[in-house]
Amino acid sequence: KKILVIPGDGIGAEVTTWGKAVLEKIGTDFGHTFTFDEALMGHEAIEATGTSLPDETLAKAKASDAILFGAVGHIKYDNDPSAKVRPEQGLLKIRKELGLYANLRPIMLFDELLDASSLKPEVLKGTDILFFRELTGDVYFGEKKRTEDFASDLMNYNRYEVERIAIKAYEAAKVRGKKLCSVDKANVLETSRLWREVVQEVAKRYPDVETEHMFVDNAAMQLVKNPKKFDVVVTANLFGDILTDEASQIAGSMGMLASASIGDGTGFFEPIHGSAHDIAGQDKANPLASILSVALMLEIGFGLKEEAKKVTSAVDKALKAGYRTGDIADSKTDKSKILGTKAMG
Amino acid sequence: KKILVIPGDGIGAEVTTWGKAVLEKIGTDFGHTFTFDEALMGHEAIEATGTSLPDETLAKAKASDAILFGAVGHIKYDNDPSAKVRPEQGLLKIRKELGLYANLRPIMLFDELLDASSLKPEVLKGTDILFFRELTGDVYFGEKKRTEDFASDLMNYNRYEVERIAIKAYEAAKVRGKKLCSVDKANVLETSRLWREVVQEVAKRYPDVETEHMFVDNAAMQLVKNPKKFDVVVTANLFGDILTDEASQIAGSMGMLASASIGDGTGFFEPIHGSAHDIAGQDKANPLASILSVALMLEIGFGLKEEAKKVTSAVDKALKAGYRTGDIADSKTDKSKILGTKAMG
Numbered sequence: 001k002k003i004l005v006i007p008g009d010g011i012g013a014e015v016t017t018w019g020k021a022v023l024e025k026i027g028t029d030f031g032h033t034f035t036f037d038e039a040l041m042g043h044e045a046i047e048a049t050g051t052s053l054p055d056e057t058l059a060k061a062k063a064s065d066a067i068l069f070g071a072v073g074h075i076k077y078d079n080d081p082s083a084k085v086r087p088e089q090g091l092l093k094i095r096k097e098l099g100l101y102a103n104l105r106p107i108m109l110f111d112e113l114l115d116a117s118s119l120k121p122e123v124l125k126g127t128d129i130l131f132f133r134e135l136t137g138d139v140y141f142g143e144k145k146r147t148e149d150f151a152s153d154l155m156n157y158n159r160y161e162v163e164r165i166a167i168k169a170y171e172a173a174k175v176r177g178k179k180l181c182s183v184d185k186a187n188v189l190e191t192s193r194l195w196r197e198v199v200q201e202v203a204k205r206y207p208d209v210e211t212e213h214m215f216v217d218n219a220a221m222q223l224v225k226n227p228k229k230f231d232v233v234v235t236a237n238l239f240g241d242i243l244t245d246e247a248s249q250i251a252g253s254m255g256m257l258a259s260a261s262i263g264d265g266t267g268f269f270e271p272i273h274g275s276a277h278d279i280a281g282q283d284k285a286n287p288l289a290s291i292l293s294v295a296l297m298l299e300i301g302f303g304l305k306e307e308a309k310k311v312t313s314a315v316d317k318a319l320k321a322g323y324r325t326g327d328i329a330d331s332k333t334d335k336s337k338i339l340g341t342k343a344m345g
Numbered sequence: 346k347k348i349l350v351i352p353g354d355g356i357g358a359e360v361t362t363w364g365k366a367v368l369e370k371i372g373t374d375f376g377h378t379f380t381f382d383e384a385l386m387g388h389e390a391i392e393a394t395g396t397s398l399p400d401e402t403l404a405k406a407k408a409s410d411a412i413l414f415g416a417v418g419h420i421k422y423d424n425d426p427s428a429k430v431r432p433e434q435g436l437l438k439i440r441k442e443l444g445l446y447a448n449l450r451p452i453m454l455f456d457e458l459l460d461a462s463s464l465k466p467e468v469l470k471g472t473d474i475l476f477f478r479e480l481t482g483d484v485y486f487g488e489k490k491r492t493e494d495f496a497s498d499l500m501n502y503n504r505y506e507v508e509r510i511a512i513k514a515y516e517a518a519k520v521r522g523k524k525l526c527s528v529d530k531a532n533v534l535e536t537s538r539l540w541r542e543v544v545q546e547v548a549k550r551y552p553d554v555e556t557e558h559m560f561v562d563n564a565a566m567q568l569v570k571n572p573k574k575f576d577v578v579v580t581a582n583l584f585g586d587i588l589t590d591e592a593s594q595i596a597g598s599m600g601m602l603a604s605a606s607i608g609d610g611t612g613f614f615e616p617i618h619g620s621a622h623d624i625a626g627q628d629k630a631n632p633l634a635s636i637l638s639v640a641l642m643l644e645i646g647f648g649l650k651e652e653a654k655k656v657t658s659a660v661d662k663a664l665k666a667g668y669r670t671g672d673i674a675d676s677k678t679d680k681s682k683i684l685g686t687k688a689m690g
C-alpha cells in the first residue's frame with residue numbers, strides 16, 4: 001500500500017511521525033508492505049510554493065492508497081480576515097478533489113480518561129458515538145460573495161449528496177446499536193428540509209434501524225445532557241464541524257480522537273485536533289490521535305481489522321499502565337509517567 | 346405600560362400565566378400601571394387563522410411597550426418537511442418586523458441547581474455568561490430556493506448589522522467583566538470574515554474591553570471545557586442558536602433561562618425553552634423561565650432595576666427553600682417540595 005504523509009502545520013509533523021512509525025511496525029509484524037511518500041499542505045505549503053495545496057501534493061494524493069494527515073492552520077491568517085490565500089483552503093480543496101464526502105468521527109471513551117472530562121463520570125460512562133459528517137457540500141463550498149459592506153455564503157445541498165452520506169450512516173448503524181439520529185434545522189432552513197426528506201426516504205430501506213430527527217440546537221444540548229443516548233449521528237458539514245468538536249470535548253479527550261474521511265477513492269485519516277502552534281516543536285503534543293488515525297486507516301481504508309485492533313489495544317495498554325501526555329494528565333497522574341511526544345510515540 | 350402576552354403553543358400558555366401574574370404583583374407593590382392584552386402566534390394561530398403571525402397580532406405587538414412570549418412549535422410540522430405554513434415562521438417574522446436584532450441570553454447559575462448540570466460542579470461554579478445573538482440576519486433570512494433535488498439558503502450579513510450588535514455587546518462587556526469573545530468561522534466563511542473585520546473595528550472604540558475571536562467549533566468545545574472563561578459572547582444568528590442552547594444545558598437549567606430580544610422599538614421577552622408538547626396542560630411545566638423573562642422585561646425593557654431584582658430574589662428564595670419543579674429536581678430533593686406549575690408560580 002502506498003501511503004502519503006501530509007504533516008501540514010504546527011504539531012502536524014511531530015504527531016504524524018509517530019503515526020507513520022506505527023504503520024511501519026504493523027507492516028513488519030504482519031508482513032505488509034507499506035511505502036511512504038510525503039507532501040506539503042497549509043501554511044507550510046504557502047510559504048514554500050505560494051499555494052496551500054500545491055499541484056504536486058494533489059497528484060501524489062490521487063496516486064496513493066491512503067493519506068495520513070496532521071493539521072493545518074496558522075494564527076497569522078486568523079487575525080487577518082482579508083488574507084486571500086489561507087492554509088484551510090488546501091484542506092477544503094483536497095476534500096473536494098478526492099471526493100471525501102463522508103467524515104467519520106468516532107467519539108470513544110477510554111475508561112482511564114473518564115476523569116479528564118468536564119462531565120460527571122456517571123453522565124459520560126458508556127458513551128460511544130459515531131458521527132457521520134458530510135464533508136464536501138453545504139455552506140463550505142457554496143458560492144461566496146464579498147463587497148466592502150456585504151458578504152454571503154451559499155448553503156446548499158443536492159439530493160444525491162444527502163442520500164450517499166445517509167446510506168453510509170445507516171450501513172454503520174445497522175452493525176452498531178441500530179439507532180440513527182439525523183441532525184438538521186428543518187424548522188428554519190430549506191437545505192435542512194431537503195436533508196430531512198431524503199433521510200426519511202433512506203430510512204425506509206433500513207427498517208431495523210430506529211431513526212430520530214433532531215434540531216441542531218437541541219442536539220448541542222442533548223450531547224451535554226445525555227451523550228449515552230446517541231449511537232450513529234449523521235449531519236451536514238457545518239453542523240458536524242460544531243457538534244463533533246463539542247462531543248470530543250465531552251469525551252474529555254480532544255488529543256485522543258481520530259477521524260476518517262472517505263468517499264470515491266483514497267481515504268484520508270487525521271486527528272480531530274488542530275495545529276496547536278503554541279506547543280509545536282516542544283515535544284509536548286499527544287501523538288495518540290495520529291496513532292489512532294492509523295488504526296482507522298487500517299480498518300476502514302484497508303479492511304485490516306486485526307492490525308487495527310493491535311494499534312488500539314497498544315494505546316489502551318499505555319493508558320492502563322498510567323502513561324499520559326500533558327493534555328490528558330490530571331492531578332492523580334503519577335508525575336513520572338507524564339511523557340513527551342517521543343516517549344509516548 | 347402596555348404589555349402584550351403571546352402564549353403561543355404547548356406549555357406557552359401555562360408559563361406566561363405566571364409571568365403575567367408576577368407583573369401584576371410588581372405593579373401593585375411598586376405602584377406601576379401595567380395593562381395587558383393577548384394575541385395568537387404559532388400553531389395555535391395557524392389553526393385559528395391559517396397563518397402563524399396574524400396581522401392583528403403584529404399590529405398589537407407594534408402598539409405595545411413590551412411583549413411577554415411563551416413558545417411556538419409543533420411536532421406535526423417537524424415530521425413534515427414539505428409543510429408550507431409553519432409555526433416558527435411567525436416567530437421569525439415578528440423578530441424581523443419589530444427589528445429585534447439583539448437577542449440577549451444570560452447564562453445564570455443558581456447555586457442550588459449546581460447539581461442539576463451534567464458538568465462537574467468545580468468546572469461550572471462561577472460561570473456567568475451573557476450571550477448576544479444576532480437575531481434578524483444570517484442564513485435565517487437569506488433567500489431560499491428549492492427544487493425537487495436541490496435546496497439552498499443564503500447566509501449573508503451587511504456591515505451595519507454586525508456593527509450594531511457588536512456595539513450592544515461591547516456596551517454590556519464594559520459594565521460587566523470587560524471581556525468579549527466574538528465567535529465566527531472566519532477560516533471558511535466570507536460572512537464570518539466580514540463579521541470579524543467589523544468586530545475588530547468596533548473593538549478599537551472599547552480599549553478597556555479585552556477581545557478574543559474564536560472559531561465556532563472551538564467555542565462549542567470551550568463552553569464544555571471551561572465555561573467560566575467566558576464573559577460576553579457575541580455571535581451570528583445560527584451559531585448563537587446552537588451555542589446558547591448548549592450553554593443553557595451546561596448551566597443545567599434549561600427550564601430556568603430567560604431571554605430578551607431588543608432592537609429598534611418594543612422589546613420581546615421569552616424563555617429559552619420550547620413548547621414541550623409532551624408535558625403541556627399537565628401542570629408540570631417550570632414557570633420560572635417565564636418569570637425570569639419578566640425580570641428581564643423590567644430591567645432591560647423598562648429600566649426598573651429594583652423591581653427586576655425583587656423578581657429574581659423571589660425565585661432565588663423559592664429555590665433556597667427547596668422548592669423545585671420536576672425538571673430541576675434531583676435525587677436529593679425533598680419529594681414534598683416538588684411542585685407543579687401552579688404551585689411554583
Ligand SMILES: CC(C)[C@H](C(=O)O)[C@@H](O)C(=O)O
Nearest residue numbers: 072073088091241532533562
Ligand atoms: C480547519 C477547518 C477548515 C476544518 C473544518 O471546519 O472543516 C476543521 O475545523 C475540521 O473540522 O476539520
Ligand SMILES: CC(C)[C@H](C(=O)O)[C@@H](O)C(=O)O
Nearest residue numbers: 187188217417418433436586
Ligand atoms: C423556533 C426556532 C425558529 C428558534 C430559532 O432557531 O431561532 C428557536 O430555536 C430559538 O432559539 O429561539
